[in-house]
Amino acid sequence: MLASYGAMNDPASEQTATGAKLPPVVFVVDDSVELAEMISIFLTKAGYQTHVFSDPLKALSALESGQAQPRLLISDFQMPGINGLELIHRCKLILPTLKVIAASANVLDEEIEKYPFRPDRILPKPYTTNSLLAMVNSLLAE
Numbered sequence: 001m002l003a004s005y006g007a008m009n010d011p012a013s014e015q016t017a018t019g020a021k022l023p024p025v026v027f028v029v030d031d032s033v034e035l036a037e038m039i040s041i042f043l044t045k046a047g048y049q050t051h052v053f054s055d056p057l058k059a060l061s062a063l064e065s066g067q068a069q070p071r072l073l074i075s076d077f078q079m080p081g082i083n084g085l086e087l088i089h090r091c092k093l094i095l096p097t098l099k100v101i102a103a104s105a106n107v108l109d110e111e112i113e114k115y116p117f118r119p120d121r122i123l124p125k126p127y128t129t130n131s132l133l134a135m136v137n138s139l140l141a142e
Helices: 033-045 056-065 084-094 109-113 129-141
Strands: 002-005 025-029 049-053 072-076 099-104 121-124
Touching (some): 025 056, 033 049, 056 072, 056 084, 072 084, 072 129, 121 129
Parallel strands (some): 025 049, 099 121
């Protein structure tokens, strides 16, 4: 599943050659479609453009195809197919500047250490939309 949402009022937006503001693109990847859509709607209202994927391999394909150039990936850790850390690893090989938030109730340091590319932040579940937004804003401001 892929859904796109967008808004144009983010102060951290990039500019086009004509000076028009573009909202930062965020990929939201979670096998829970309802949760991914809720995150997307919340981030869109906060001024971000989102692309939602319930299948991590489809998110990877979208990145490989150049369909969108996200500045941030928010990924669940436990998903069917490939887990969030494997998705992060593969995405960072394609787009090394990609910022990453991994959301999980139980990511272990030992698991993270297996991968050369790691999330920039880990968001423990359960989390509030305010804590998610604070983390997104902080990470994209770096």
